[in-house]
Amino acid sequence: MTYLRTHIHRSGRFSGNEELKTLVKLPLPRDVPSNFQMRLLTHNMLSSNIKGVANGFPLKIEVVKVVEKEVDFNIDFLKNMFHKVEWKALAEASTTMGYPELPENADASMLDSDDFLHKFHHALLELHLEEGALVCPETGRKFPVQKGIPNMLLHEDEV
Amino acid sequence: MSRPELVAPPEIFYNDDEARKYTSSSRIIDIQTQLTERALELLVLPDDGVPRLLLDIGCGSGLSGERLTEHGHQWLGLDISESMLDVALEREVEGDLILGDMGQGLGIRPGILDGAISISAVQWLCNADKSCHEPRIRLKAFFSSLYRCLGRGARAVLQIYPENLAQRELILGFAMRAGFSGGIVVDYPHSSKRRKEYLVLTCGPPSLNTTTPEGKGEDGESCSDEDSSEDEENQTVCISDRRRPRKKQKVNKKGKGRDWVLKKKEQLRRKGNVVPPDSKYTARKRKDRF
Numbered sequence: 001m002t003y004l005r006t007h008i009h010r011s012g013r014f015s016g017n018e019e020l021k022t023l024v025k026l027p028l029p030r031d032v033p034s035n036f037q038m039r040l041l042t043h044n045m046l047s048s049n050i051k052g053v054a055n056g057f058p059l060k061i062e063v064v065k066v067v068e069k070e071v072d073f074n075i076d077f078l079k080n081m082f083h084k085v086e087w088k089a090l091a092e093a094s095t096t097m098g099y100p101e102l103p104e105n106a107d108a109s110m111l112d113s114d115d116f117l118h119k120f121h122h123a124l125l126e127l128h129l130e131e132g133a134l135v136c137p138e139t140g141r142k143f144p145v146q147k148g149i150p151n152m153l154l155h156e157d158e159v
Numbered sequence: 160m161s162r163p164e165l166v167a168p169p170e171i172f173y174n175d176d177e178a179r180k181y182t183s184s185s186r187i188i189d190i191q192t193q194l195t196e197r198a199l200e201l202l203v204l205p206d207d208g209v210p211r212l213l214l215d216i217g218c219g220s221g222l223s224g225e226r227l228t229e230h231g232h233q234w235l236g237l238d239i240s241e242s243m244l245d246v247a248l249e250r251e252v253e254g255d256l257i258l259g260d261m262g263q264g265l266g267i268r269p270g271i272l273d274g275a276i277s278i279s280a281v282q283w284l285c286n287a288d289k290s291c292h293e294p295r296i297r298l299k300a301f302f303s304s305l306y307r308c309l310g311r312g313a314r315a316v317l318q319i320y321p322e323n324l325a326q327r328e329l330i331l332g333f334a335m336r337a338g339f340s341g342g343i344v345v346d347y348p349h350s351s352k353r354r355k356e357y358l359v360l361t362c363g364p365p366s367l368n369t370t371t372p373e374g375k376g377e378d379g380e381s382c383s384d385e386d387s388s389e390d391e392e393n394q395t396v397c398i399s400d401r402r403r404p405r406k407k408q409k410v411n412k413k414g415k416g417r418d419w420v421l422k423k424k425e426q427l428r429r430k431g432n433v434v435p436p437d438s439k440y441t442a443r444k445r446k447d448r449f
Contacts, residue, residue, distance in 0.1 A: 041212075042235060042255040049266030049304075057268055077210040077233060084212070084271045084310075149244055152259035152266050156291045159263050159300075 037069065037128040037148040040093050044085050044124075046150065048136035048143075050158045056136055058089035059143070061096045064131035071125045078121055079111055085124070094123040162322070168288035173219070173240035182220040182246050191278060194355065195226040198276045198316040201344060201359050201372060204232075211273035214308070216261055216317070217280025219243040221252035227276075228253040237261060262297030264304035272308050275315040281358070282319050285326050298330065302337035309362045315339070317358040327356070334360055347376040347431035376431040417442040 048056025091102040101119050103110075110116045134143040134150055141158075144151050163172050173181070181187055204211055211232045215224050218236025220243050227234045234254040238244055244256050259266065262284050284301060285294050305315060321327035331343060339360035347353040359372065420442035428434045 037255060039255055041233070042257070045235065045267050045271050045308075046257070047266050047268050049264050056266065074210055076208065080209055080273075081212065086268070147245075147248060149248075149256045149258050152257055153239070154260070154263050156289075159291070 037067070037130070038145055038150060039125055040090060040097070040127055040129075041081070041085075041124050042150070043093055043129070043134070044090050046134065046152065048138070048141070049152065050136060050139055050141060050154060053136065053138045056138065058086065058093065058137065059134040060137060061093055061129065062133040062135060062142070063097060063129065064133075065129075066097050067128045067130050068126055069128055071121075073118070073121055075117065078117055078124070081124065082106075082108065082111060082120070090123060094127060097127050097129065099123055099127055164283055164286050164322070168286070169283050170239045170241070173243050175242045175245075178220060178240065178242040178246045181243070182222065182250070188222055191222040192226060194278050194318050195223040195276065197346065197355070198223075198278065198318055198357065199226065199230060201316045201357055202274050202276060202314050203372075204274060212271070214265070214267070214272050214275040215254065216265075216275060216277035216305075217283070218247065218254070218256065221247035221250055221254065221256075223276065223278045224252050224254045225250075235267075237265065261301045262292070264300040265308055267304070267308040269307045270310050272313060273310060274313050275305060275309060275317075277315075277317040279318055279320055281317045281330060282321055282326065285322070285329065294329075295333070298333040299337070302333050302339070306337045306339060306362060311362055313362050314341075315358075315360045315362075317360070319356055319358055321356065330358065334358060338362070344372055345374045348374065349376070349426075350430035350432075353431045376429060 043059065043061065046057075046059060048059060050056065087106050088104075091104055094100070094102050099122065102123055103116075106116070106120075128148060129145055130148050132145045134145060135141070136143070163169075166172055208231070213227055213232050213234045215227065215234050215236045218224050218234075218238050219240070221236060224234050224236050224247075236244075236247065236252070236254050236256045237259050238247075238256070239258070239260050241258060244258060247256055261280070281301075284297050286292075287294055309315060319327075319330060321330060327343065334341070339362065341358070341360040344357045344359050346355045346357070353376075357374075421437060424434050424437065424441075
């Protein structure tokens with residue numbers, strides 16, 4: 001926004017309200033990194049909410065585009081999350097996303113290993129689904145993921 | 160736009176223009192920040208530096224989420240307006256965003272969240288915007304799914320703008336029926352502008368640590384709920400009093416006096432205004448040469 005504002009001032013076109021509107025709507029400069037993200041952490045928490053579905057977890061992932069992004073490593077958060085994450089679903093999802101490094105089973109004793117923690121961190125927080133879909137395991141209903149935002153809105157007859 | 164709920168459904172009201180306006184207004188940013196800070200305070204997360212996993216219901220453009228990030232927490236944001244989420248993407252918020260409708264229930268695995276906040280969103284549930292919407296069913300779906308996805312003993316703090324007493328009762332009633340314990344905290348109940356209501360809910364049966372904290376700027380003795388109902392009564396009295404001739408203000412030679420000044424200062428303090436403390440200089444008589 002600061003970039004746009006200075007631009008407006010320099011060109012001296014800060015008069016009309018309408019002009020301001022059109023100027024503000026300019027696309028952002030190219031060098032801004034895109035922030036499209038859906039972490040596997042989110043995938044591990046979402047479940048299908050359609051009426052009549054008994055077990056809507058885990059949602060299957062259909063991958064169109066995956067991005068990787070570096071995130072700060074925080075050991076406390078990982079330890080907090082380890083007990084909450086469904087390990088099997090996470091390992092499966094990370095394999096689908098093209099990162100098959102996670103062991104199939106894990107228990108709390110593995111949290112002491114640095115190597116394991118880094119793999120866990122990478123899978124949980126650094127793998128992002130940018131485009132694709134989440135598929136309900138029971139009904140096969142697709143929830144599209146666009147720009148990293150899963151669309152979990154249900155139709156009227158699914159509520 | 161004092162009540163956007165009455166204008167249009169949220170996914171239509173918060174279109175591209177409105178979303179941009181919302182996020183570029185410094186006044187709104189200020190208010191949202193304050194509300195989020197207060198909500199976090201009421202959430203009383205343990206102060207051990209461990210990042211928690213929080214849910215932001217009705218996250219909009221991520222103004223509230225930014226505060227959560229600054230406190231070092233990981234968060235998930237849920238909102239029904241695509242335009243708002245687009246602005247959130249542009250602002251590069253740290254949390255993950257989900258496009259969803261809270262009235263359809265939160266599609267989140269049970270027992271996983273460490274807490275939930277919501278800033279000015281839940282009152283939208285009281286509106287029926289589509290023919291298939293039934294506020295009671297939507298409120299029930301929302302609160303029962305919220306109860307499910309919170310961990311044991313976790314709290315949810317929902318800041319709400321109920322339109323009237325009935326709406327507040329309705330929202331609170333469904334929260335209680337879902338199994339939550341807690342109540343409503345009212346900050347600055349005497350001020351019409353700064354008055355803010357927070358629904359503070361705890362998962363599980365009432366116990367010592369589920370007692371509802373006190374609101375800011377209210378008298379120590381009166382409970383917040385009673386307080387608000389008193390307010391309503393006072394209002395009706397005021398209306399019936401309107402036709403009476405006003406008493407003439409007593410102004411004698413001495414002026415209104417110290418008692419009057421102290422009374423006025425107390426009134427302003429209750430409204431939440433910044434008022435200098437009382438001292439021996441308060442309302443002191445000036446020297447004769449003035």
